Structure formats: structure tokens, C-alpha cells
Amino acid sequence: MVKKLLSLFLAFAKIGVLTFGGGLTMLPLLTREIVAKRKWATEEQLLDYYAVGQCTPGIIAVNTATFIGYSQAGVMGGIFATVGMVTPSLIIIIAVAAVLQQFMEYQIVASALMGIRAVVCALLMHTVITLARKSLVDIIAAMIFIIGIVLSFVFDVTPILTVIVGAVIGILINKFREARDK
Numbered sequence: 001m002v003k004k005l006l007s008l009f010l011a012f013a014k015i016g017v018l019t020f021g022g023g024l025t026m027l028p029l030l031t032r033e034i035v036a037k038r039k040w041a042t043e044e045q046l047l048d049y050y051a052v053g054q055c056t057p058g059i060i061a062v063n064t065a066t067f068i069g070y071s072q073a074g075v076m077g078g079i080f081a082t083v084g085m086v087t088p089s090l091i092i093i094i095a096v097a098a099v100l101q102q103f104m105e106y107q108i109v110a111s112a113l114m115g116i117r118a119v120v121c122a123l124l125m126h127t128v129i130t131l132a133r134k135s136l137v138d139i140i141a142a143m144i145f146i147i148g149i150v151l152s153f154v155f156d157v158t159p160i161l162t163v164i165v166g167a168v169i170g171i172l173i174n175k176f177r178e179a180r181d182k
Contacts, residue, residue, distance in 0.1 A: 004073050005080040011038060012065045012084030017092075019061060020116075025123040026061050027130060040072055047134055055163045061085055144169050 011033055019026040027050060034040050041049065049071075053063030062085055069081025103109045136142050144166050151157040151165060 001073065001076075005076055007038075008069045008072060008077050008081040009084035012069070012081045013088055015065075016061070016085045016088040020120065020123065024060065024127045025120065026064075027127045030064065034068060040068060043134065045071075047131070050131075051135075055160075140173055
């Protein structure tokens with residue numbers, strides 16, 4: 001059990017160190033490390049953990065690590081995976097905060113941050129496209145996606161309400177399919 005907990009900590013510490021741009025950009029790293037390398041989840045299970053992590057309060061990366069850790073080793077697995085995910089960020093943020101304020105006035109720092117923001121947008125776009133390819137598997141999923149876009153961008157509905165609407169539509173469609181198949 002100790003070996004499994006250490007493995008969870010180290011795997012998520014590695015992901016935590018390499019995840020730039022927030023939780024949305026970590027999906028390719030999770031897929032590589034958790035699905036392909038360690039076989040702790042299938043790609044579909046990972047997307048489910050990720051989706052639930054997105055819909056629950058807190059940070060996607062931390063929530064997803066907690067779900068995967070719990071699935072592998074119960075409560076202690078969830079704790080070790082979570083601590084592994086946040087430790088690199090905590091250390092890096094403290095180090096950066098200690099020096100960043102002193103250098104913010106320099107044009108080269110402002111230029112570097114502008115470039116970093118642009119690359120983070122690209123990383124987010126990569127994740128969105130990857131997630132869409134794997135999640136929008138039929139016309140129903142595509143229609144729910146479009147409803148989510150309309151609710152979010154046109155009507156400025158809060159994310160939690162948009163998620164609830166998507167969940168309700170998914171449940172209703174599943175019930176309809178079950179009734180139809182009987």
C-alpha cells in the first residue's frame with residue numbers, strides 16, 4: 001500500500017510540475033501518465049473523472065487527482081494524489097511570487113508574460129479540441145454541446161446552471177432511450 005501511495009504522489013507531482021495553463025491543459029498529460037503509462041484508468045474513465053472534476057467546486061486538476069487517487073487506493077490514495085498535484089505548484093508559486101514583483105517593471109518580463117498567455121491559449125484550445133473529439137460522439141452530444149454554448153455565450157448563464165441543464169438533458173435522453181428500447 002505504501003508503494004501505491006508513493007506512486008500516486010509521484011505521478012501527480014510530475015503532472016503538477018508539467019501542467020502549465022491550469023487544469024484544462026493537463027488532459028494530454030493525464031492521458032499519457034494515467035491511461036497509457038500506468039493504466040490506472042481507461043480514456044473514458046479519465047474523461048468521466050475530468051468532467052466530474054470540472055463540475056465540482058474547486059480546481060479541476062486537484063479534483064481529478066483526488067478522484068483518480070481515490071479510485072486506486074481509497075481515501076489515502078485521494079489524499080496522496082491531491083498532495084502530489086498541489087506540492088509543485090505551491091513551491092513554484094512561492095518562488096515566483098518572491099521575485100516576480102521585483103521584475104514586473106521590466107519590458108522583457110511583460111513581453112515574456114504576453115507570450116506565455118498566448119501559448120496557454122493554444123494549450124487550452126488543444127485540450128478543448130481533444131475533449132470535443134472524444135465527447136461529441138453522436139448528434140445528441142453535439143446538440144447538448146450547442147445548447148451549452150448558447151447558454152454560456154448568448155444568455156450568460158452561470159457555469160453550474162449550464163452543467164445542470166446538460167446533466168438533466170442527458171438523463172432525460174437516457175430515460176427516453178430506455179423506454180423506447182423496452
